[in-house]
Amino acid sequence: MSLSRRDFLKICGTSSVALGFSQMMVPGIVNALEKALKGNPPVIWIQGAGCSGCSVSILNAVHPTIQEVLLKIISLKVHPTVMAAQGETVLEVAASISEKYKGKFFLVVEGSIPTGANGKYCVVGELKGKPVTMLSWTKELASKAKAAIAVGSCASYGGIPAAQPNPTTAKSLIDILKAAKIKTPVINIPGCPPHPDWMVGTVAYVLLYGIPKLDENNRPILFYGTLTHDHCPYRSFYEDGKFAKYFGDEGCRYELGCKGPETYCDTWKRKFNNGTNWCVQNALCIGCVQPNFWDELSPFYESL
Numbered sequence: 209m210s211l212s213r214r215d216f217l218k219i220c221g222t223s224s225v226a227l228g229f230s231q232m233m234v235p236g237i238v239n240a241l242e243k244a245l246k247g248n249p250p251v252i253w254i255q256g257a258g259c260s261g262c263s264v265s266i267l268n269a270v271h272p273t274i275q276e277v278l279l280k281i282i283s284l285k286v287h288p289t290v291m292a293a294q295g296e297t298v299l300e301v302a303a304s305i306s307e308k309y310k311g312k313f314f315l316v317v318e319g320s321i322p323t324g325a326n327g328k329y330c331v332v333g334e335l336k337g338k339p340v341t342m343l344s345w346t347k348e349l350a351s352k353a354k355a356a357i358a359v360g361s362c363a364s365y366g367g368i369p370a371a372q373p374n375p376t377t378a379k380s381l382i383d384i385l386k387a388a389k390i391k392t393p394v395i396n397i398p399g400c401p402p403h404p405d406w407m408v409g410t411v412a413y414v415l416l417y418g419i420p421k422l423d424e425n426n427r428p429i430l431f432y433g434t435l436t437h438d439h440c441p442y443r444s445f446y447e448d449g450k451f452a453k454y455f456g457d458e459g460c461r462y463e464l465g466c467k468g469p470e471t472y473c474d475t476w477k478r479k480f481n482n483g484t485n486w487c488v489q490n491a492l493c494i495g496c497v498q499p500n501f502w503d504e505l506s507p508f509y510e511s512l
Contacts, residue, residue, distance in 0.1 A: 212276075217430055220405070220409050220413075220430050220431070221269070223425040230255070231454060242384070248281065248282050248283035249282060249283065249309075249312065249313065249314060249415060250278075250282075250283050250285045250305055250309045250312070250313040250314070251282045251284050251285060251307065251313065251314045251316060251453075252282065252302055252305060252314070252315050252316070252349060252353075253284060253286060253287040253288075253303070253312060253316040253317075253318065253409075254286065254288065254289050254315070254316070254317055254318070254332070254342070254345060254346065254349065255289065255317075255318045255319050255332075256317065256318070256319035256320055256321045256322070256330050256342040256346070256362070256363070257267065257319045257320045257321070257322055257329075257330055257342070257362060257369035257376065257377075257378050258318055258319025258320065258343075258360060258362045258363070258369070259432070260289050260318070261400065261401040262318045262360035262363075262399075262401045262402060262407070263287070263289045263290070263318060263360045264401065265399075265401040265402060265403070265404055265407070266359075266407045266408065267290075268404055268481075268482075269363065269404035269405075269407075269408055270404070270482050270483075272373070272408065277408055277411075278358060281400065281408075281411065281412060282379055282411060282415075284299055285302075285305045285313075285347050286298060286302045286305065287333065288332075294333075295333050295334065296332065296333060296334060296335055296336075296364075299333050299334075299335045299340055299345075299415040300335070301331070302345075302349060303335075303348075306348070306352045306353070307352070309404070310352045310404075311352065311353075312354055313352075313353055313354060313510075314354055314355055314356070314357065314411070315350055315353035315355075315356040315357070315379045316350050316356075316357045316359055317346060317350075317356060317357070317358050317359070317364045318359050318360055318363055319342075319360070319363055319367075320321065320363060320366045320367055320369045320370050320379060320380060321342050321343050321346050321363075321376040321378060321379055321380075321381065321384050322341075322342065322376035322377060322378045322379075323343055323368070323373070323376075323377045323378070323379055323384070324377035324378075325376075326343070326378045327341030327342060327344060328341060329376035329378075330342040330343070330376070332345055333336065334425050337420070345438075346381065346384055347384065347385070347388050348392050349392060350381075350384075350385055350392050351390050352390075352415065352451055353392050354392075355393045355395065355414060356381060356385070356392050356393070356394045356395070357394075357395045357397060357407075357410065357411070357417065358380065358381040358394060358396045358397065358398075358412075358471045359396070359397045359401055360376075360382075360397070360398065360399060360400065360401055360405055361398040361399060361400045361496055361497065361501065362400075363380060363381050363396075363427075364382075364396035364397065364398040364425075364426075364427075364461045364499075365378055365380050365396075365398060365499045365500055365501075366378050366379055366380045366383075366500070367400065367502065368502050369444065370500075371500075371502040371503050372503055374430055378404050379450040380396075381394055381396075382394045382396070382426060383498060386506075393419055393425060394426055395410060395414070395419065395420070395422065395427075395428065396422075396425060396426040396427050397410055397427070397428070397431075398425075398427065398432075398496070398497040398498075398499075399473070399496055399497050400407075400438070400496035400501075402497075403431075403473075403475060403480060405431070405478055406431045406432075406473075409428075409430070409431065410428050410431070410464055413428070413430070414495070422453070423472070425499055427466075427472075427497075431473065431474055432472045432473050432497065433467070433474075434472065434473070434474055434476075435468075435471070435472055436469075436471045436472070436473060436476055436488070436493055437468040437469040437471070438468075439476040439477065440468050440476060440488055441488070441489075442459070442460045442461060442488070443460070444458040445459045446460040446462060450458030451463040451464075451479055452464055455491070461488065462511055462512075463511045464492055464509060464511070465492055465494075465499075465507070465508050465509040465510050465511055465512065466488065466492035466511075467492070467493045467494055467495030467498075467505050467508075468488060468492075468493040468495075469512065470495050470498060470512065471493050471495040471498055472497065472498070473497045475487060476488070492508075493507075494506075494508045
């Protein structure tokens with residue numbers, strides 16, 4: 209079974225009543241990937257300064273399930289949170305995979321990369337008795353990867369660890385690679401955390417067709433190409449100048465601090481928690497997919 213880019217984009221652009229990717233379309237993605245790929249491509253997932261929320265999010269993927277992702281789409285070789293191995297064994301496995309599949313494996317980075325004190329604020333383990341920092345590990349693996357994917361706002365922009373005063377001098381993946389003159393292409397999948405579809409869909413697209421069309425922040429346009437404000441269920445109240453003063457009031461939540469007018473993503477139609485709800489439905493948008501949201505869009509409960 210073949211799957212055209214147009215069909216894939218239709219699958220990604222799921223309707224608001226769908227739960228994750230359309231359940232009927234998932235076999236099409238899986239079958240296309242199985243035929244297009246000779247063996248599942250290796251993926252090395254590493255974690256720096258963050259909360260592991262991005263990992264928790266992708267483990268909650270619905271269509272396709274995380275089992276389908278791991279067994280039929282990719283071959284996850286390293287993931288510090290879910291793998292049984294620890295310490296030096298993990299570093300040795302990552303080194304072995306990166307050499308064996310040099311230029312063929314994909315690197316996923318979760319969390320920002322502290323650079324202060326030569327990276328010693330984030331030591332991921334020891335190799336042959338010497339400490340290995342997230343900074344050195346990232347540069348070593350990224351230099352050998354086919355492509356790198358920054359999942360979450362921390363890896364994409366620096367996130368909360370890089371917010372002022374940023375005592376560890378944490379930076380984003382793309383800033384680290386630029387400074388090291390490593391030309392491996394980087395795709396940003398921001399969010400705190402990102403929707404599972406954004407991560408799974410981006411990986412699937414890269415495997416089938418290569419790097420997707422990206423915006424000025426290196427985000428895939430197919431997931432980050434729409435302004436949340438334009439599709440908000442409270443938009444009509446905004447146009448009429450009717451603003452809620454308290455949560456529970458009828459009206460637009462702009463004056464309560466909603467950052468939808470500055471935020472680009474498709475949670476308005478995709479929703480979270482198996483299609484149960486999304487940010488604006490129960491609270492408000494804090495703009496977590498935007499660069500430097502913690503500094504530039506806070507306080508979160510004050511209007512722009």
